[in-house]
Amino acid sequence: MLLSESARVTTAQEARFRIQTPNSKPRAVKVIALDSEAARLVDEISKQPWNGAAFFKSLSFEQSGGDNVKAWLNDLAGHTSDLVGEVANADCVVVIAGAGEDAASVSVIAELCNHYHKTLVALVVPQGSYDQDTVDRSLKALRPHAKMLVIAHERDYIEAMLTALRA
Amino acid sequence: MLKKEQNDLVTQTGPGTPMGDLFRAYWLPILLSEELPENDCPPVRVKVLSERMIAFRDSEGKLGLIDEFCAHRGVSLWFGRNEECGLRCPYHGWKFDTTGQCVDVPSEPEESGYAKKIKLKNYPLIEKGGVLWTYMGPAETTPPEPEWEFATVPLNQSFTSKRLQENNWLQAMEGGIDSSHVSFLHRGDLNNDPLFKGAAGNKYNLADSKPVFEVVEAPGGLYIGARRNAEDGKFYWRITPWVMPCFTMVPPRGDHPIHGHFWVPIDDETCTAWSFDYHPTRPLTDTERQAMKDGKGIHVRYVPGTYRPLANKDNDYLIDREAQKAGRTYSGVEGIGMQDASLQESMGPICDRTKENLVGTDNGIIMARHRLMRAAKALHEKGVLPPGRTVDDMKVRSAAVILPPDQHYKEAAKEALIAKVGVKQTSV
Numbered sequence: 001m002l003l004s005e006s007a008r009v010t011t012a013q014e015a016r017f018r019i020q021t022p023n024s025k026p027r028a029v030k031v032i033a034l035d036s037e038a039a040r041l042v043d044e045i046s047k048q049p050w051n052g053a054a055f056f057k058s059l060s061f062e063q064s065g066g067d068n069v070k071a072w073l074n075d076l077a078g079h080t081s082d083l084v085g086e087v088a089n090a091d092c093v094v095v096i097a098g099a100g101e102d103a104a105s106v107s108v109i110a111e112l113c114n115h116y117h118k119t120l121v122a123l124v125v126p127q128g129s130y131d132q133d134t135v136d137r138s139l140k141a142l143r144p145h146a147k148m149l150v151i152a153h154e155r156d157y158i159e160a161m162l163t164a165l166r167a
Numbered sequence: 168m169l170k171k172e173q174n175d176l177v178t179q180t181g182p183g184t185p186m187g188d189l190f191r192a193y194w195l196p197i198l199l200s201e202e203l204p205e206n207d208c209p210p211v212r213v214k215v216l217s218e219r220m221i222a223f224r225d226s227e228g229k230l231g232l233i234d235e236f237c238a239h240r241g242v243s244l245w246f247g248r249n250e251e252c253g254l255r256c257p258y259h260g261w262k263f264d265t266t267g268q269c270v271d272v273p274s275e276p277e278e279s280g281y282a283k284k285i286k287l288k289n290y291p292l293i294e295k296g297g298v299l300w301t302y303m304g305p306a307e308t309t310p311p312e313p314e315w316e317f318a319t320v321p322l323n324q325s326f327t328s329k330r331l332q333e334n335n336w337l338q339a340m341e342g343g344i345d346s347s348h349v350s351f352l353h354r355g356d357l358n359n360d361p362l363f364k365g366a367a368g369n370k371y372n373l374a375d376s377k378p379v380f381e382v383v384e385a386p387g388g389l390y391i392g393a394r395r396n397a398e399d400g401k402f403y404w405r406i407t408p409w410v411m412p413c414f415t416m417v418p419p420r421g422d423h424p425i426h427g428h429f430w431v432p433i434d435d436e437t438c439t440a441w442s443f444d445y446h447p448t449r450p451l452t453d454t455e456r457q458a459m460k461d462g463k464g465i466h467v468r469y470v471p472g473t474y475r476p477l478a479n480k481d482n483d484y485l486i487d488r489e490a491q492k493a494g495r496t497y498s499g500v501e502g503i504g505m506q507d508a509s510l511q512e513s514m515g516p517i518c519d520r521t522k523e524n525l526v527g528t529d530n531g532i533i534m535a536r537h538r539l540m541r542a543a544k545a546l547h548e549k550g551v552l553p554p555g556r557t558v559d560d561m562k563v564r565s566a567a568v569i570l571p572p573d574q575h576y577k578e579a580a581k582e583a584l585i586a587k588v589g590v591k592q593t594s595v
Contacts, residue, residue, distance in 0.1 A: 006480040121527035
């Protein structure tokens, strides 16, 4: 009996003929710590080798009237970057919040992600022996803004996620 | 994206592999009770985790799961005679009981005790909820017997089927925790399938093809919440539990039975997709049961006499391009189960995850892989038993709820996510 096309092409043997040309270009993933606890984590994670992921911390904002918000990020070398420019050039924005820490700045980042049609992923990282209320406060702050919200109990999960995203 | 060595780690489940060790820490469904329907019925060949075995029910109803091949000359005991409390090899008459112990070697004097020195490898085989389960790990770390709700409700409240799926277990399981594909692949069935249609929640699925996700760790695995907009600023949540290593449940729709899956590796290139439906508080109606037998919902129709789907790779899944064009099915393949299976098989026997491009909304899959790899390494290298083995881990349910925007589903739907005897599922 002749094999159907589906039967033939799904064999391990046929897998050898899959085109090996890379099917994606390097992507720009911006990782932003929303608070000092998250900044400590981001600092550690940034020391791993990455495919161009950019890591930031220490947000500062300045309301300049109307809807116009000027905001800055500090990269790990201490250089100041323009949040608008970083988001505009991102493929994906990942924000990291320590559980119970002030995550209010996410709203500004989310606004820019919406404006530039970028996916915003938010990770809440509980610290030590945390309580659920603390985590809930962070979730509540992040929920209206994130397309994907994850409670990440370990640093190695953040690394695994960034690796999976080819960051 | 996974590196090649990571992909090998999570997809290889044969003896001695880290993921093989992990699977051997759990009770796994391997046969339907109907496959061994009565005492002394024909034995059944089974391959699980790349080990070939024979299962039989002896003259007293004892269940046996032993090495498939006779210890004498390597004949398959599938040809064996199941009689007088043992399985006798038809080649030279060697006979084995349900523990794999050889009880008769006709060519040798009985007094010689030769038979006592021959024993085939065996695994425990127990029956629960119309399913036969085995545990293939060390006896000293045997977990509690299966207490999944579908396997503990009265049999008239449940229906379980299985199908051969011709690809690695992981790409099949990952479909079970990937809620966002429902709005595309299965959209034609939400309003038509008798086991799905009519639920109030369907309109939210159909109206919002870009759900927002929240993933939280559970003691035995994960909860993956998919959020869509409902009325009055509230959110419609569909919460999918994943319990390690391969159990998932689909969030319910209306008063339809709840359903879910186990994906059990046969070997590294095939798996058994187990599909169960049950209602926690009432018997399934004749109409529901017939629909399940007819391959509706998550079940499939079979090639007669087998558990291979009638629509399979050999007939191009009976793809109907007209139905695809008309929107009756999104992919052209009929039936929710085969819509999933056809696409997952098309990835090839073992998906090459070095080439995939995951996005932020794939975090449920990313976290599940991470937990699997971490647990497999901890067990293999340090002997740390993995999560998902306790009765509490098994007493889990999926749920569909509408919540105010400031409530977290894990807390607000906490009770809905626990299986309780006599308590109806929480559904929309």
